[in-house]
């Protein structure tokens with residue numbers, strides 16, 4: 685049987701441990717970051733057309749996919765409000781593969797072309813929001829931003845990341861209903877959205893998705909076959925025993 689109180693308490697303790705080890709944002713700062721996101725986000729948070737290539741760069745890129753990633757990463761850097769560890773300090777210039785936390789690899793569909801295959805910002809303690817241009821990172825299969833201070837909503841443009849395999853948004857300040865955009869990610873196998881300020885219930889479609897695992901804040905446990913269930917205690921319908 686679900687015990688929402690136990691789950692809530694565990695969540696509270698986890699949040700407390702988390703925030704005591706990082707620079708907590710004040711409510712005013714959160715509101716400021718959310719306002720910034722609202723000002724830049726198109727109405728539905730979706731990416732219209734190909735906004736990249738209207739820009740005429742003097743910078744030379746190894747290929748157009750790295751250029752697109754550059755535009756996405758620069759927009760993301762602009763959406764950062766505080767970066768106390770200077771994690772993104774070297775996010776400058778065309779060599780995106782040298783940026784902290786950015787991993788390049790041969791493209792799955794074209795092994796001769798190098799692309800940005802992953803972004804790992806785990807534990808960077810960055811405050812900011814996700815810009816709509818995150819949808820330009822179309823070659824990433826791994827997107828980790830666990831234990832930061834990202835606020836606001838998950839933009840719909842995330843659905844452009846059609847080969848995304850792992851998405852870890854846990855330990856941030858994301859808000860809004862369950863980010864249904866993740867249901868549109870055809871290859872997603874690993875999803876962690878724990879410890880955010882999401883509200884409402886989990887959509888039943890989530891459990892029909894072919895995810896390998898859904899986490900409980902205690903133990904992942906078997907659902908059926910080899911699939912595991914991750915739990916989302918922030919939704920209050922936690923089923924951990």
Ligand SMILES: *[C@@H]1O[C@H](CO)[C@@H](O)[C@H](O)[C@H]1NC(C)=O
Nearest residue numbers: 767768769770771772773774
């Ligand atoms: C980050 O950069 C700023 C400005 O250069 C510097 O004052 C600060 O000490 C740096 N912080 C870390 C953790 O390196």
